[in-house]
Amino acid sequence: MTASEQPGRQESARAGGDKLRIVVMGVSGCGKTTIGELVARGLGLPFLDGDSLHPVENVAKMAAGTPLTDEDRWPWLAIVGSELAAAGDGGLVLACSALRRSYRDAIRAQAPDTVFLHLHGSKEVLGARIEGRTGHFMPPSLLESQLATLEPLEADEAGIVVDIAAPVEAVVAAALTRLAGITAGRGSSVEAQPALPAQPVEPARPAASGDYPGARQSDVDLQSAPFSLDDAAVAWVESTLGSMTLEEKIGQLFINHNNDYSPQYLDGILGNYHVGGMRYRPGPSDAVQEHIRYAQAKSRVPLLIASNPEMGGAGSSDDGTFVCTHLQAGSHPDKSIARQMGQVAGVETAALGCNWAFAPIVDIHYNWRNTVISTRSFGNTPEIVVERAKEYFDGISESRTVCAIKHFPGDGIDERDQHVVTSYNTLGYEEWNRTYGHVYRELIGHGVQSIMIGHIGAPELSRHFRPGMTDKDILPATLSPELLLDLLRGELGFNGLILTDASQMLGLTQAMKRKDLVPATIAAGCDMFLFFRNPAEDFRYMMEGYKSGVITEHRLHNAVRRILALKATLGLHAVPREELVPPSEALAVIGSEAHHAVAAGIADKTVTLVKDTANNLPITPETHHRIRLYGVSGGSHFTRADPLAYLDIVKDELEQAGFEVHLFRTAEQREAAGETGVNFMSVISEEATGDYAEKYDAAFVFANVKGFAQEAAIRIKWSSPMAAEIPWYATEVPTVFVSLNQPNHLIDVPMVRTAIHAHAGTREAIRAAVDKIQGKSAFQGTFNENVFCDSFDTRL
Known part of the structure; x- marks a missing residue:
C-alpha cells in the first residue's frame, strides 16, 4: 500500500479543536518515552507509550531482532490512531516511532488533527543511547534498519522537529516552546518542519503491486556504518565522483578477472575500461604481487584488489597456506579456529597487495546433497555460522582488509550449483528470517562492509514483497530489486556495497540475454558487477543501459559512491600510490612455517571420527603391517591439477609411520603406465580373490572428490562398473575410509564401518589422520547429522 493509498491522507494538516493530540516520533533511542512524559507533564496531559499497544507477536519479533513488516504495523497503527481519537479532556501525548509518511497517514486517518513532534538525533547520539539502555525489546542492531526506514516530516504535515543532542531539559523546553501556540489557542497552526528532503523512488523493474519502499534505501550514507567516513574522506568521495567522466563512472562498476600478467593486458583493461576493482588469476606470490603493483600504479583511482581466501592463504597464490575449510573451522568447539584462519588469510593476502576478501561464507548447509557449500559452510545451523563468521571477520580485519560475505539470500537449501544452473532458496519469509535473515542481521550489525549476491532465486521471499508474482517472474537475487532493495537495503538496513557473484555463471546467464542482464543487475540494486565475459561487449552493454534509462543517474551515482566509500574505508585515498602494495620482502609470510604450524594445530583438533562401529581402530604397523591403499578422486577438473597427487603424500606418511603400503591402480592407470592386456574385468578378477586377507592386513581408502563448479551435484564416481576399488573388501579385512574433502561420502560407501573426515588433502591433515588411526x-x-545423508545404513 502506498502512502497515497492510505486512507485519510491530509493535504494540509490541522492543529485545533478542543483536544490536543501529539505523537512524539523518532527512531529507537531518541527518547520518545522520557521526553514524551515530560512534555505531557508540561502540557498537563496524559501520556501513553505506543509500544504498549503492540500485539504480543510484534513484541516477540522485535525482541528477536526481526524487523516488523507493514502487515505487522497496520493493525497497530490503527490502534494508535484510535487511542488518539478517543483521548479524554484536553487530549493525549503518545510516543510512537511513526517512521514512514504512510504510517503517519494511517494515524491521521483515525485522528486527523494529530501533531507530530519529531525527536531528531545523529546516528552516533542514538547508538550511544541505545547501548546504555537495558530491559528494552529493541536491540541496537535494528537502529540501522530504522534509520534507513525513517521518512522525515514533509512540508504539508503538521509537526515540529527538535534536536536531541542537548540535555533532556533543554529538549523538553524547546518542544514546549514550539508547542506553545497550540496550548494557548487550540486553533493556531503548528509549524511544519521537514527535516530532510524526501529521497526519490527509483524502481529497477516495475513492482508486481503496491509501493516500492526498498528503492528508497538505495541512497548511501557515507558517514554511517559500515563506511563511517570522516569529513575528509567524504570530501574525497564527492570530489572524485565529480571529477569522473561518464566512462570512468561506468568502469568503476566492474571487477575484472585478470587473465594475463602482462603490462599490455593491464594497460588495456585500465585504460579502456577504468575498472573499479580486480581479482587476479592466482600464481606464484612474487608474480601476483608485481602484477598488483603495476595495476595500482596505472589506475587513476586506487583499485579494490579482491582475493578468495576461503581457506586461509591458499587459492590467493600458489604458495599460500591452506589453513582449513569453513566446515573444518566449525568442526570443533574452539571458535578461535575460524579467527586463526581469518588471521592467516589477512596476513598473506595483504602481503600480496590485496585489500578485499570474498569471504567469509555465511551459507547454512541444510541439505546434505548440496556439495557447493558442503565444505564451504561453517555448519548446518545459523548459530554456528554466525559465531564462526564473526571470528573469521575479526581475524582478517586485523589486516587492512574488508570483507564480502556470500551468497545472499543464502545457499544450502537447493542441492544444485549456481555455476551450472539457477538454484533456489525456497524458505518462507518467517523461516528465512529465523535462519538466513538472522545470519545477515548479525553480520551486518557486526560491521561487514560488502555482500556478494548469489544467483539464487527465493520465490517465497520475492512474493512476500511482490504479491502475485508468477513462477516465471522469479529471478535470481542478482536481478531482483525486491530482494536487494526491499529486503537487504530496507528491512535489513544494509548501507554497504553490494556486488554480484561471477557473471559467467549459468545461474545468472540463463535468466536473460547478456545485453539486458549486465545493466539490470545494477538497476536492481547491485553496486558492482563481477567479471567481464567480453570486456568491450559488457562495457558497451552497461553504457547502453545507462543511456537508455535502465540505470538512472541517481542509481549510478549511488553505486559509484559506495565503491569509492569502500576504498576510502580502507584508507586507499590517503596512502601514497607507491605504498598501496607492500615491498617484495613482505612475501616472506606466505606459506611460512608459522602458518603451517597453525594449520597443523587445527588439523589435530578437527580430524573427525564419524564412526567406528566395528571397533577397527587403532590400526598400527605392529597389528596391521600390510596396507592396501586405494585412492578415489573426482577426476581432473578446471584447475588441471593431478587429482591423485595427494596419494603420494598419503603413501609417504603411512610408510614413515612404519606401514608396508601396496597402492592399487585402476585399469586406466595401468594402461597409461604402458601395461597391455588389462581391462576393468581383468582388474576385478585379479583384485577380488579369496586370498585377499592373506595378502593385506587392512585396507585404507582415501577419497579427495571435488568437482566444484562443473557439476550440479557431486558423488563418488568409480573407475568402472563394479570397480575393484569399491569397498567389497570391507568384509574381508578392517577397512578405513578417509575423506579429504566432502563430508557426505557415506551415502556411497555405507558398507565401511570406520569412517574419518580429515577435511583436506594437505600434508598436515593427512598426517593428523594417520596419527589418529594409529x-x-x-x-x-x-560433525553434524549431514554426514549420515538421511539413510539408516550409513550409521551401521
Whole structure:
C-alpha cells in the first residue's frame, strides 16, 4: 500500500479543536518515552507509550531482532490512531516511532488533527543511547534498519522537529516552546518542519503491486556504518565522483578477472575500461604481487584488489597456506579456529597487495546433497555460522582488509550449483528470517562492509514483497530489486556495497540475454558487477543501459559512491600510490612455517571420527603391517591439477609411520603406465580373490572428490562398473575410509564401518589422520547429522 493509498491522507494538516493530540516520533533511542512524559507533564496531559499497544507477536519479533513488516504495523497503527481519537479532556501525548509518511497517514486517518513532534538525533547520539539502555525489546542492531526506514516530516504535515543532542531539559523546553501556540489557542497552526528532503523512488523493474519502499534505501550514507567516513574522506568521495567522466563512472562498476600478467593486458583493461576493482588469476606470490603493483600504479583511482581466501592463504597464490575449510573451522568447539584462519588469510593476502576478501561464507548447509557449500559452510545451523563468521571477520580485519560475505539470500537449501544452473532458496519469509535473515542481521550489525549476491532465486521471499508474482517472474537475487532493495537495503538496513557473484555463471546467464542482464543487475540494486565475459561487449552493454534509462543517474551515482566509500574505508585515498602494495620482502609470510604450524594445530583438533562401529581402530604397523591403499578422486577438473597427487603424500606418511603400503591402480592407470592386456574385468578378477586377507592386513581408502563448479551435484564416481576399488573388501579385512574433502561420502560407501573426515588433502591433515588411526592422538573433531545423508545404513 502506498502512502497515497492510505486512507485519510491530509493535504494540509490541522492543529485545533478542543483536544490536543501529539505523537512524539523518532527512531529507537531518541527518547520518545522520557521526553514524551515530560512534555505531557508540561502540557498537563496524559501520556501513553505506543509500544504498549503492540500485539504480543510484534513484541516477540522485535525482541528477536526481526524487523516488523507493514502487515505487522497496520493493525497497530490503527490502534494508535484510535487511542488518539478517543483521548479524554484536553487530549493525549503518545510516543510512537511513526517512521514512514504512510504510517503517519494511517494515524491521521483515525485522528486527523494529530501533531507530530519529531525527536531528531545523529546516528552516533542514538547508538550511544541505545547501548546504555537495558530491559528494552529493541536491540541496537535494528537502529540501522530504522534509520534507513525513517521518512522525515514533509512540508504539508503538521509537526515540529527538535534536536536531541542537548540535555533532556533543554529538549523538553524547546518542544514546549514550539508547542506553545497550540496550548494557548487550540486553533493556531503548528509549524511544519521537514527535516530532510524526501529521497526519490527509483524502481529497477516495475513492482508486481503496491509501493516500492526498498528503492528508497538505495541512497548511501557515507558517514554511517559500515563506511563511517570522516569529513575528509567524504570530501574525497564527492570530489572524485565529480571529477569522473561518464566512462570512468561506468568502469568503476566492474571487477575484472585478470587473465594475463602482462603490462599490455593491464594497460588495456585500465585504460579502456577504468575498472573499479580486480581479482587476479592466482600464481606464484612474487608474480601476483608485481602484477598488483603495476595495476595500482596505472589506475587513476586506487583499485579494490579482491582475493578468495576461503581457506586461509591458499587459492590467493600458489604458495599460500591452506589453513582449513569453513566446515573444518566449525568442526570443533574452539571458535578461535575460524579467527586463526581469518588471521592467516589477512596476513598473506595483504602481503600480496590485496585489500578485499570474498569471504567469509555465511551459507547454512541444510541439505546434505548440496556439495557447493558442503565444505564451504561453517555448519548446518545459523548459530554456528554466525559465531564462526564473526571470528573469521575479526581475524582478517586485523589486516587492512574488508570483507564480502556470500551468497545472499543464502545457499544450502537447493542441492544444485549456481555455476551450472539457477538454484533456489525456497524458505518462507518467517523461516528465512529465523535462519538466513538472522545470519545477515548479525553480520551486518557486526560491521561487514560488502555482500556478494548469489544467483539464487527465493520465490517465497520475492512474493512476500511482490504479491502475485508468477513462477516465471522469479529471478535470481542478482536481478531482483525486491530482494536487494526491499529486503537487504530496507528491512535489513544494509548501507554497504553490494556486488554480484561471477557473471559467467549459468545461474545468472540463463535468466536473460547478456545485453539486458549486465545493466539490470545494477538497476536492481547491485553496486558492482563481477567479471567481464567480453570486456568491450559488457562495457558497451552497461553504457547502453545507462543511456537508455535502465540505470538512472541517481542509481549510478549511488553505486559509484559506495565503491569509492569502500576504498576510502580502507584508507586507499590517503596512502601514497607507491605504498598501496607492500615491498617484495613482505612475501616472506606466505606459506611460512608459522602458518603451517597453525594449520597443523587445527588439523589435530578437527580430524573427525564419524564412526567406528566395528571397533577397527587403532590400526598400527605392529597389528596391521600390510596396507592396501586405494585412492578415489573426482577426476581432473578446471584447475588441471593431478587429482591423485595427494596419494603420494598419503603413501609417504603411512610408510614413515612404519606401514608396508601396496597402492592399487585402476585399469586406466595401468594402461597409461604402458601395461597391455588389462581391462576393468581383468582388474576385478585379479583384485577380488579369496586370498585377499592373506595378502593385506587392512585396507585404507582415501577419497579427495571435488568437482566444484562443473557439476550440479557431486558423488563418488568409480573407475568402472563394479570397480575393484569399491569397498567389497570391507568384509574381508578392517577397512578405513578417509575423506579429504566432502563430508557426505557415506551415502556411497555405507558398507565401511570406520569412517574419518580429515577435511583436506594437505600434508598436515593427512598426517593428523594417520596419527589418529594409529591411536597416537585422540580424535577431537565434531560433525553434524549431514554426514549420515538421511539413510539408516550409513550409521551401521
